[in-house]
Amino acid sequence: MxxxxxxxxxxxxxxxxxxxxxxxxxxxxxxxxxxxxxxxxxxxxxxxxxxxxxxxxxxxxxxxxxxxxxxxxxxxxxxxxxxxxxxxxxxxxxxxxxxxxxxxxxxxxxxxxxxxxxxxxxxxxxxxxxxxxxxxxxxxxxxxxxxxxxxxxxxxxxxxxxxxxxxxxxxxxxxxxxxxxxxxxxxxxxxxxxxxxxxxxxxxxxxxxxxxxxxxxxxxxYNTQAIELYLNSKHTDNEEIRLMLLYKVFEYFGPIVIKLETQEELAKKLSNPKVNDPDSEYLTSIIELVTKYNKRSNDLGMLKEVFKKCIDLEIIKGELPSYLSKTLRKKTDFTELKTRVAQSLYSTRNSIVHAKSNYESEGNECKAEELSQFNKFLSLAASQLIKWHKCLPKHQR
Incomplete structure (x- = not known):
């Protein structure tokens, strides 16, 4: 031309x-x-x-x-x-x-x-x-x-x-x-x-x-689906929709976290010399591992494991909404706090997706006036989670 x-x-x-x-x-x-x-x-x-x-x-x-x-x-x-x-x-x-x-x-x-x-x-x-x-x-x-x-x-x-x-x-x-x-x-x-x-x-x-x-x-x-959900959450003015999009980021990585933890625990079991001559106690420990996996595989269980394994709460604790931050102390048990955050996210999500007439409050939902702040915190946590996943070896993603 x-x-x-x-x-x-x-x-x-x-x-x-x-x-x-x-x-x-x-x-x-x-x-x-x-x-x-x-x-x-x-x-x-x-x-x-x-x-x-x-x-x-x-x-x-x-x-x-x-x-x-x-x-x-x-x-x-x-x-x-x-x-x-x-x-x-x-x-x-x-x-x-x-x-x-x-x-x-x-x-x-x-x-x-x-x-x-x-x-x-x-x-x-x-x-x-x-x-x-x-x-x-x-x-x-x-x-x-x-x-x-x-x-x-x-x-x-x-x-x-x-x-x-x-x-x-x-x-x-x-x-x-x-x-x-x-x-x-x-x-x-x-x-x-x-x-x-x-x-x-x-x-x-x-x-x-x-x-x-x-x-x-x-x-x-980065993971394609996760960053798309994350960026979409930035481009809505509806705080309930924002929370749902961020929730889906945590939900997406939940099965990966559970799978990795279960594989680690199973590898320990299989490295035991008893694997070649298993007794009743050893077999029972395998059954207990399977039971534990099933219990953690529900939505709430996976959320708890995601926060426990992937989120550094101490870095982003300053963005917690007041109903969660008021429990912070100098010697805060962050493992316990992560569980409370996961439970609140799960309950808040349920309160949004279920019809109000059918939903029974758990008492730990985020109130409407603090939803914007909760989303700011969740956005930081979701960013940590996406980066955590990127750092995994390719065969574990």
């Missing part, structure tokens, strides 16, 4: 933005004196973001949009890229909006590059191609996107979703960079002028350190 063919293609897909194609400048136009392409229709607060594009950039963008597919809320893929629109939430992430670090926020998973980009040309022309914008300046309508570059590999929808979700989970839970999903035609309104929201020098400096650390490490290959 030549540069003139590429420009013609991009202008053809942009025609629906222009009121008078004969009287107005085209969207993209080649300079007469230099090998650059200019974009003629920047608008509003983004007028200071004018950028010239190299010929290779424009040709690549025109080639990429031959195969655009929408994957979900604010998410699409092209021939060899995938994108997710995001909006910064906390100050470290907001610092990126105002001043991206010198080192790009990027990493790899299985040799596939994933990064945070500002005003990506390929993404911008893809949303023009699919008519996912109503603004005159889509080139900077969605300032930040997660971008996956598959290179020579063909992108698969499931892999796109997994890498984007893993990257956003890792940014939030390892580097304290919190981004939320945005949808098409609901762009971020632009820079915030609330002085309290504006990052300080500390956040800008921290962002530089974070960017270097991210680029030095591979992206962990």
């Amino acid at each position: 030549t540069i003139d063919e590429a420009i013609d293609k991009l202008n053809d897909i942009s025609i629906y933005f222009i009121w008078d194609p004969k009287g107005e400048e085209p969207y993209f136009e080649k300079y007469k004196t230099k090998e650059k392409v200019k974009f003629n229709h920047y608008q509003g607060i983004y007028t200071n973001e004018r950028k010239d594009y190299g010929f290779d950039e424009v040709i690549e963008a025109a080639t990429e949009i031959e195969n655009v597919k929408i994957l979900g809320k604010g998410r699409l893929r092209t021939k060899s890229y995938a994108f997710q629109i995001v909006n910064p939430v906390n100050k470290n992430a907001i610092a990126y909006k105002y001043k991206p670090p010198k080192d790009k926020i990027q990493t790899t998973l299985n040799e596939i590059k994933v990064s945070i980009e500002s005003s990506s040309l390929i993404h911008s022309v893809a949303i023009i191609d699919k008519q996912l914008t109503s603004r005159m300046s889509p080139m900077s309508e969605y300032p930040q996107v997660v971008q996956i570059n598959f290179g020579d590999k063909n992108p698969i929808d499931e892999e796109c979703n997994h890498i984007i979700n893993s990257f956003l989970f890792e940014l939030e839970n390892t580097y304290d960079l919190k981004f939320e999903f945005l949808d098409y035609n609901h762009p971020h309104p632009g820079p915030s002028f609330n002085i309290n929201d504006f990052p300080r020098e500390k956040e800008f400096n921290q962002l530089e350190v974070i960017a270097r650390k991210i680029s030095e490490n591979q992206l962990p290959d």
Whole structure:
């Protein structure tokens, strides 16, 4: 594809933005004196973001949009890229909006590059191609996107979703960079002028350190279902739905925890010399192990084991809702506290899913006014659980 063919293609897909194609400048136009392409229709607060594009950039963008597919809320893929629109939430992430670090926020998973980009040309022309914008300046309508570059590999929808979700989970839970999903035609309104929201020098400096650390490490290959549930819990305003989504994270890993513990106990039994000449006592111990497994395999039993084995409660105890934190003492038995938390989660979940007329209170449910705080705590616990699972040897996951 030549540069003139590429420009013609991009202008053809942009025609629906222009009121008078004969009287107005085209969207993209080649300079007469230099090998650059200019974009003629920047608008509003983004007028200071004018950028010239190299010929290779424009040709690549025109080639990429031959195969655009929408994957979900604010998410699409092209021939060899995938994108997710995001909006910064906390100050470290907001610092990126105002001043991206010198080192790009990027990493790899299985040799596939994933990064945070500002005003990506390929993404911008893809949303023009699919008519996912109503603004005159889509080139900077969605300032930040997660971008996956598959290179020579063909992108698969499931892999796109997994890498984007893993990257956003890792940014939030390892580097304290919190981004939320945005949808098409609901762009971020632009820079915030609330002085309290504006990052300080500390956040800008921290962002530089974070960017270097991210680029030095591979992206962990987290469990697909768990991180999807976790991220979905972040994008609902209904606290009951949020709790149910977080509950499903614990529920998902419950059988794995029980299986590992049972295998460890069974291995101890099988290492006993009596295995070759079992007596009644030895056989009874095997039966007791099976009985113990069955008892712990119910929903409440699995929740208790998950908290007991996988959650470091001492680190996140400060986020407990008051009805649970009031029992904390200097010499708190955290094993007992984990049991109470698991019981409260189980009862609260039941109070939500069962009809109120049929549900009998256990007395340890989280009250409505503390549900938001309980969810903050559960979110931290779920993050620990997902990371615990990632650290297991592959044959045990």
